[in-house]
Amino acid sequence: MSRERAKLVVGNWKMHGRIGDNATLLTEVAAGASALQKGVRVGVCVPCPYLAQSQALLSGSVVQWGIQDVSAHAGGAFTGEVAAEMAADFGVTYAIVGHSERRAYHRESPELVASKAQRAIEAGLTPIVCVGETLEERQAGTTEQIIGTQLEAVLQILTEEQAAGIVVAYEPVWAIGTGKTATPQQAEEVHAHIRARIAGRDAKIAALVRIQYGGSVKAANAAELFSMPNVDGGLIGGASLKAEEFLAIVAAARG
């Protein structure tokens, strides 16, 4: 089953990087990825002000670029928000929605995240829908319930055709930026559950949807995580800020 799904490795720069450093990083990633890319898709999600820079430096390369969030609205009086259509003007492919930092710090509900995913799809972008449990939720044995609620809100709002185009990123909150990675078995268990839930909607869609793992992925643990049957690549935070480390993760996804 996993052979049908090319692995997808996407960097999430978060609020890091300035224009000068970005130029070096983007150029190095584009150059390195072209040699590695066979069978793997590669992307970087940059802060909004650098979308034009990413477009300029990555156009024509194998690396696609993305945005880290989009508004749940198509446009209008929403000061500070960025519409998916605006990102599309800069050739963006991916839009991360529902990252745990946004769910936690901006109180984004599953329904709001679902609307964001829908706006992204309507603008022609591929939403990377992040789901994941906190340490307390895992310890309380509610991981599947939490992820179920986050995922179902998205599946409910999308048509089947739209649902087939999403990427899901399983990011246990306790593993993000902490250096504590889920074991490959822990990741596989949740990924298989996510796929089974999508299959509850439609088995064909479930077979197509990529499920990335995110949370302290680095070159040293990527190959083991990516070898699991339901792990279709990774969403990479800290390790995407160094070209060499990020490219080593891309290489691990190539198998």
Ligand code: PGA
């Ligand atoms: P990390 O972040 O790789 O730094 O843990 C992952 C993410 O938040 O997407």
